[in-house]
Amino acid sequence: MKIKILILIIVMLVVGGLDNSRELNDLAIVSGIAIDVGENGKYKVTAQILNSKKQGQGSSSGGASSKSSSVIEYRSEAATIQLALRNMIYESPKRLYLGHMELLIISEEIAESKLKSCLDFFVRDNEVNKEFLVVVARGCKSEDIIGIQTPLEQDPIKNIKESIITTSKYEGRTAKTDLASSLGVLLEEGVDLTLPSVIIEGDTKSGDKEENIEQSNTPTKIIISDLAYFKDGYMKGYLKSKDNISYNMVRGKIKSTIVETKDKKNKIAVEIYKLNSNVKPVYKDSKYEVDININCDGIITEFTQKADVTSEEELRKYEDLVGGAIKKNILEYVSNCQNVYCSDIVGYGAVFHKFLNKEYKKIQKDFGTEYFPKIKTNVKVNVNLDKEGGLVNNDKNEYKK
């Protein structure tokens, strides 16, 4: 009995002594971090913290504190990110908690010179949630982006995150790249990284003021831009407009997108709602080739002129037309990767490494410089436009005559 009591006392002492116990009120929950290059190559870190006081009140409540911002920013500069974040304690009464971080914005300078070392802290630290998105601030400082007031979301970080997810889901122009997946690509052989980018449209200085969201057409906006592409872990530039969608098509990561094409008299918009992609390496007659097969289901959503889609033959004609447009875009994208971007974002090296490993080992050293630019790409697109859409018989649609 005595031993049991002794054990109980020890347990009570031990449980009470767990140093990690931290009350929710004691945490400064970080929703996003922006990193720029400061003086002498130091990291200039800006952390956006959710104002728990404001968040708890809700939007309808009044009172003195209703004027306070829903998010708070802290800035600090140090040679390491960890120290910069820790130094924020001089300003913040609470210790920063990174477990709910949703976004990391890095400046172009960071992306161009030290992305890997910048990510190291976030990978090593146990408290950091590894699922946050990584974004490049295009043509501006990342600390400017973090402060822009947005009308639909109180938290600008959440606004950017949701915009990226929505753009990726409904247009396929950007990619939802989180820390873990970008790290996986950085470490993988034969594939280069891409990251989504955001730009500021309008006056940066007035963007962080309350007046920015008081107008229906906000003067300063954050807009999702083209994907930033990397070569060996260093950012080199941004993809051209159409290549963003082609990039996601080849990866098979498109959930929905619009393909626009035209025949002799008509412009057509097709919504792709399902897409599968298969990238296969081929080694034939001492030549390296890649076959890209794309199968997609879509629906014709718009004609600019009167069109007939009542017959099967007509429908197949439009399928070929859309397929041709997709094929052309993909071939252009691959050609740009090989000759303009000079970056294997299409992942040909990885595909050869995975599926033609023996052959790849022979050319591994010179793959990026000698073989990759010359690889022939065969694209086969199979479009299925079986759904009729809202208008069944177009002959009766006299309004377009």
Added chain:
Amino acid sequence: MTKTNTKNDKKDLIGGLGFYSFIYFLAKSSFLGMGSFLIFQKVTRDCYISGIIGMLIGLLPLCSFIAIQNNKKGKDIIDLNINLFGKTLGSIINIILNIVVFIIAISLFFNVSLFANTQYIPETTGLYIQILIIMPIIYALSKDITEISRVSQIILIINISFYLISIFGLIPDIEISNIFPVLENKMSKIMSSAFLYTVFSVAPIFILTIIPKRKVLNSTNNGRKIMLAYIMASLIFISLMLITNLVMGSNLIGIYRYPEYMVLKKISLFKIIERIESTVALQFVFNIYISIVLALFFIKESLKKIIKNAKIQKYIPHVLCILMIVIIKIFFSKATFVYEIYNSIYTYITGFGLIGLMMLSHFTMYIKGKISNKIA
């Protein structure tokens, strides 16, 4: 009266499921941070091939385990060794066995406390965590093996539920191409990882030789059931390694200390249930908990044969647990030192010290059996 006696006798026996659940836990005991970590480091995406080969190789020493378990005299390994090798040599072998089992217990204990320390509560002192973990271990050891087996059965059900949640929750994140190129590593590397797997999964099972067959309910023809329990545990072990690779890719599993835990962070059930990695990872902690209890039970039962005083016998678990903490404090202060040990001598110690000696016992038992048959 006879019926009541039979009922009481049955109460003192380990239920069939209880015994096989022990095999399940022991075979998977080193999954977290030890076995899988070393295999991931060595062969990355070929881990499942090493696992399958290792599982098949493991069937051989498992036959020795079954033979020892089914020895005609119905003795546990300690008595059997004395019987086979005589008092002096038998005692030496028993001492070595106990030391090796204690090393396994210490390694598992250190591993689970390190895991809790690094992943759950990094700012808490290791000693606090160790004391916290040791409490239920001491409590379980104060009970009889039948009671431990009942706890094990309950934990088995929880464990399998967590395993199924992990698998179903990770299916949407699977990237089949992560499996390619198959057999990227040299065969010698794959085979060395396979042996590593065998040692890590089969060696702890030999701890169960401390439980004589007569203590297990319905133990006739138990060989097949033991094999099934081992294969089931191995398949779960291998499937977890495979799914970790398929979800994270070979590059990421190579950089994380606990990739099998990191992958659980991606679990999403019906897009509602998320961030349950800490709960689901308890399956690994439970594995280790039961295994430590059984390892210390092995030593406790061995010491009971020397220490006859019942009052002192009571305190054996306490002494063993305190000793574990003291040894960890002295020798396991640096994590890198421990990984070096896992990577080098630990495998040899458990391989030769447990599997080797047990197979020796089996071989001697077989030869002696043949000779006595001839004489008869």
